[in-house]
Amino acid sequence: MSGTGKTKQDSATLLLLAAVGLALITILTVWKLKQLKYRLINETGGAMFFGMLLGLTVRCMLFGWGEQMDDMETVCICGGPNNTPHSVTVNNTSNFHRIRHVGKVSQRCPSVSTPHTETFDPEVLFNLFLPPIIFHGAYTLNQKRFILNLGSVFTFAFLGTIINCIIVGACVYGFTRLMVLLGRAADGDFFLTDCLLFGAMVSATDPVAVLGLLSELRVDLDLHTLLFGESVLNDAGAIVLTHAITTYSQMGAEPNFDPPAFLLSVGYFLGVLAGSFLLGFTFTVTTALLTKFTRLRENPLLETSVFFLLSWSSFLAAKASGLSGIVAVLFCGLSQARYTIHNLSSEGRCRTKQLFEVLNFLGEIFIFSYMGYVLLMFPHHVFKALFITGAFLSIFISRACSIYPLSFLLNLGRTTKIPRTFQHFMMFAGFRGAVAFSLVRRDTSTEVGRTIFSTTLLLVGFTTWVLGTAADPMLRRLNIRVGVEADDDTEDLSVEVATGGPDTTRGLWHRLDYKFLKPVLTHCGPPLADSLPQWCGLFARLFSSPRVQEDDEQLCETEPDDSAFDLEKTEDRLGSVGGDSGSAHQEDLLEGDLGLGTAPAPAPTREA
């Protein structure tokens, strides 16, 4: 056994052990604190705190390591060949050391991953745990609420992110000019595109942090949907904006506005969004057809494994094809919960939900621990007081400038207004987290990159601890309902369904969802032969399994026992009792509005 292999293996084991230990300490401490009624600390904050403690300890143990490494970097410089060598051999006393090429760097500074690359690539963390976190959020989301609020969610997520990005960029750029005036920075240090890039990267609120808080406090379901929907979708926005700005700044280095490059960026933005959506949906279609037309449900273990692997693949496939993995897995989760779940056995439903729940819980803790660890362990932080001040100020200003005006505009159209208290809380709940971190950590080779990296970590820490801790008192102060159970809402909606309203637009969504997608992908809904035109006969025969006709009603009534799916149950039961038109009526009522107005929607739970 070679010594190196052994050492490497040992350090990998130690690292894993440290991570598991941190997670255990976090879980137990936070749980104990909550039992003692200190409800202010949540898991994400706790995880980050203990991560920082570990980072500090490791740093103290390796004191001076950073400097040492800098010295070593220039030890052996020799003229290489024209092609990049994969490995070089350095003659060191009696042994030969094999050395591996890890990539080009600008000579200024080693990258963030330097202290860990030997044993750990943080990308693994994000590839492993981000998909289950987002998927779990989408999979357990109250579907009706989400569809009711879809328009508003999209507005906040995309318009909001763009507003945030521009305001943060402009504000921080102002502060960097101030730095130049005060002699704290050279003139060419920060370009406008750098500041906009920072704006794009920190403009998104974080679904991990937001979900952690929301599921903890169980706030009003509309507020939950708005905040979670926004945080998931604006990640996509931020990722795409970041890429678009990078592309833009690479194409035209001059700071002047360049319309073709801008249009290209916008096109790219829309393309990535649509592509990711389609990809996520493709994986749902695959899973749904596989579970519908095979007898996989007879073996819940296989069913769960296939469901889990296919859902996870949506993230990986999107990333591999240059799309947004987060958006893909989000839509995959939403559509799996709408269609595939009907094809699963009841044990399969329970298993998938519990599996994602555990992965989501542990993933949150691991990711935040790691952020805390890096905050104190990274040896090349650049803290610039003015830049940090600008960043902190700008994220509040920009959030105010996006939430209040957009809410005002949306309320003009919405039947269910967004109450003023909700707006205050949304303004307040601008947590930054894992996604911002994963964006900024990619480039820490330049001083600008490191300034952005360090400032973002501070922002994450501040929003997680200060805002996260203040959220509970804030909700009480604003008099917003907390401790809402998902099924509190079921009755409200069924009553609304029963009392009904005028039959409005028989929209595209209804036709697509109820008449086409449900019968094709599940055993529920009207027979395909009825809902499709005559000439689609072959298609209808192909996708109607024999079971559809036989046990349609029975299957649709044995719905998941989980409260999140109670709405579905109500809907399906009504659908199978009242037939096509009754169900259509109800679907339109619920889904015609999309939170943008026009259709009569349920009365607001509370007005400001």
Next chain:
Amino acid sequence: MSGTGKTKQDSATLLLLAAVGLALITILTVWKLKQLKYRLINETGGAMFFGMLLGLTVRCMLFGWGEQMDDMETVCICGGPNNTPHSVTVNNTSNFHRIRHVGKVSQRCPSVSTPHTETFDPEVLFNLFLPPIIFHGAYTLNQKRFILNLGSVFTFAFLGTIINCIIVGACVYGFTRLMVLLGRAADGDFFLTDCLLFGAMVSATDPVAVLGLLSELRVDLDLHTLLFGESVLNDAGAIVLTHAITTYSQMGAEPNFDPPAFLLSVGYFLGVLAGSFLLGFTFTVTTALLTKFTRLRENPLLETSVFFLLSWSSFLAAKASGLSGIVAVLFCGLSQARYTIHNLSSEGRCRTKQLFEVLNFLGEIFIFSYMGYVLLMFPHHVFKALFITGAFLSIFISRACSIYPLSFLLNLGRTTKIPRTFQHFMMFAGFRGAVAFSLVRRDTSTEVGRTIFSTTLLLVGFTTWVLGTAADPMLRRLNIRVGVEADDDTEDLSVEVATGGPDTTRGLWHRLDYKFLKPVLTHCGPPLADSLPQWCGLFARLFSSPRVQEDDEQLCETEPDDSAFDLEKTEDRLGSVGGDSGSAHQEDLLEGDLGLGTAPAPAPTREA
């Protein structure tokens, strides 16, 4: 964003996607084949096959890459400083390339991990998936059967491994001498210690492969216990033997027998075994006390997470402290199933079992896919026909020389004889797999190392496919019961308990388990105050939770609904009804023998 980061990230994503894709294809193909009644192929064989296909594809795409890399290795040789540099910088045209030190190598050949290290460290695979696989095996093992057969299992696992190691070593050494005679190898190529090392590494049968087959076929429970117990424990034996031989050969390079070094190796072997056992048990004690004395059971998600993390830690902690992770997690699993499970909520029990089940299933597939992939992808295989012939012959000879004589000796003492048919099947079921692979892959820097590596991979492939496929027909041929449900056995045992037998040794085990460990670690068993001496009053008060007295019987009767734990239920119920002496009587009856004889045990299910 730096280009390198992006590329690295992309390749990590692609790798994960490939792994997930392979797993999906394997699951679906094997499941479909089984539906079509081709029951011969199992998941491990399928996974290895598809892994090989991927390896072949990648190899074809990167054709010639291996040679190219060899050339590059000597491109840049320059005199380094006395201390090992962490990174060196090579001036290559206009860019500087940062190059990272990955470890000493003997100049002969790059290590096995070279093609993957950029994105993937196989150690991660083993750290992530081996613990859940072993834990799941131990956690769901029929405890009574295991204890009944403990003596035999230990004999096969440890004496068997030593016999295997010596015979394989000697046999292969004979073949290497033949190679020297025939001019196929130089005189100094293979030492006896090399051959013994090979013997140690391939002497262990693999729990992953064995479990895959056993749970698939559901063979007779005694045979299951013997095979699984042996395969898990002999891994430990193999790991420790490997280390001992390495230490021995490093201490005295001369091939003569060196008694002090040998004694040291034996001491090391026993020390590691005892240490790992204790460490695994420590983690169980921690989990049991935590779940007993806190109200963690009110939150099944936290309960499952803590249980999962602590069980996993036992593996990591053992590895980090130089002990055997596999042995630690094995004992942790066994003792968690005996004690901690009584403290979990019923949802927690179900969740933990299902979580480990999924991880076990996916882990098996990932590990075998990876082995298949490496078999075709590794560019530096050394296949020596004579060595391979020797290896194949010797594993059969050695297995015959350990199974039959040891069974004969054990049958002299055992009341439940090991039937001749079982012996034939045990002889046959000598699968090699993940653990052998993880041992041999550590050193592939020398030609001997690579010969061993390639030969072991062939052995794994052969035993997985040929023996794995032939197992089902073999069982039918030998007329061994298959398709046994775990609860088939419950009745038999309760009948045996009811009919009873003479009250033999009130052994240490009974006193420790029933009178001490159960009351301390769970809410079951007799009150501590009764079973402990007077002077332990403080201790008894400290560890008797108030609930013990109140709802002892009730808790112990709401046992896990899983069939594997039915035996526990019977025992506890009898214990709480018949009081201390009745239960003691029954425990002695069941556990006095340990498969080595003396106590009257249940009648054999079948004699050869």
